[in-house]
Amino acid sequence: NAGVTQTPKFQVLKTGQSMTLQCAQDMNHNSMYWYRQDPGMGLRLIYYSASEGTTDKGEVPNGYNVSRLNKREFSLRLESAAPSQTSVYFCASRGAGGRTGELFFGEGSRLTVL
Amino acid sequence: QQQVKQSPQSLIVQKGGISIINCAYENTAFDYFPWYQQFPGKGPALLIAIRPDVSEKKEGRFTISFNKSAKQFSLHIMDSQPGDSATYFCAAGTNSGGSNYKLTFGKGTLLTVNP
Numbered sequence: 001n002a003g004v005t006q007t008p009k010f011q012v013l014k015t016g017q018s019m020t021l022q023c024a025q026d027m028n029h030n031s032m033y034w035y036r037q038d039p040g041m042g043l044r045l046i047y048y049s050a051s052e053g054t055t056d057k058g059e060v061p062n063g064y065n066v067s068r069l070n071k072r073e074f075s076l077r078l079e080s081a082a083p084s085q086t087s088v089y090f091c092a093s094r095g096a097g098g099r100t101g102e103l104f105f106g107e108g109s110r111l112t113v114l
Numbered sequence: 115q116q117q118v119k120q121s122p123q124s125l126i127v128q129k130g131g132i133s134i135i136n137c138a139y140e141n142t143a144f145d146y147f148p149w150y151q152q153f154p155g156k157g158p159a160l161l162i163a164i165r166p167d168v169s170e171k172k173e174g175r176f177t178i179s180f181n182k183s184a185k186q187f188s189l190h191i192m193d194s195q196p197g198d199s200a201t202y203f204c205a206a207g208t209n210s211g212g213s214n215y216k217l218t219f220g221k222g223t224l225l226t227v228n229p
Contacts, residue, residue: 004157031215040123042203042221043158050213058216090157094215101146101210103217105157 002026004106006091012112013081021076021109023091031094032074033058033103034066036087043090049074081113117141118206120220127227133191135223137204140185146207147180148217149189153200161202162189165210194227201225 045058047066092103148163
């Protein structure tokens with residue numbers, strides 16, 4: 001049982017390049033999230049998807065787009081990367097039913113924009 | 115604005131000591147208060163969580179104390195061990211019983227437990 005899998009784990013981009021971070025979960029969870037983690041800033045929510053077919057903006061959505069491809073997959077796209085988007089990106093998922101608020105995180109994708 | 119304020123930024127404790135990390139929030143709509151633990155190179159993982167209808171929750175050496183009137187909650191790690199050295203994040207969630215659930219994190223505390 002892999003949980004939440006993110007690819008790639010590391011990526012270096014030049015300013016203006018585009019790329020897509022991939023995330024897949026095998027826990028049959030309804031909700032999925034993208035966070036970014038920067039030193040001294042904690043984790044900030046970029047976008048989330050409460051269920052398949054829906055997406056909503058989080059705290060820091062500018063410069064990003066997302067696609068909930070199906071129930072398992074939630075991708076994050078940078079159309080024109082900027083140095084300010086250098087960060088560690090985490091995907092997370094949350095199960096349906098009950099009242100649990102637990103998010104399950106992947107191991108992160110480390111992105112450097114030069 | 116910062117919805118969840120966490121302190122201290124870093125903490126050094128001797129083995130066997132008590133580690134205390136504090137968080138405060140403003141939004142009274144928060145209904146779920148978890149603590150996450152993160153080791154270097156890994157994603158955060160849930161450590162312990164509490165809902166606002168209780169004032170304390172204990173799991174092994176880890177205890178959450180919750181003060182609803184003061185809008186504050188804290189993590190206590192008893193008998194701290196070098197293996198507890200990690201970054202700890204408090205968080206607060208809205209609509210934890212529904213589908214439109216969001217979790218807001220504090221900025222994190224880097225805990226170092228010296229042997």
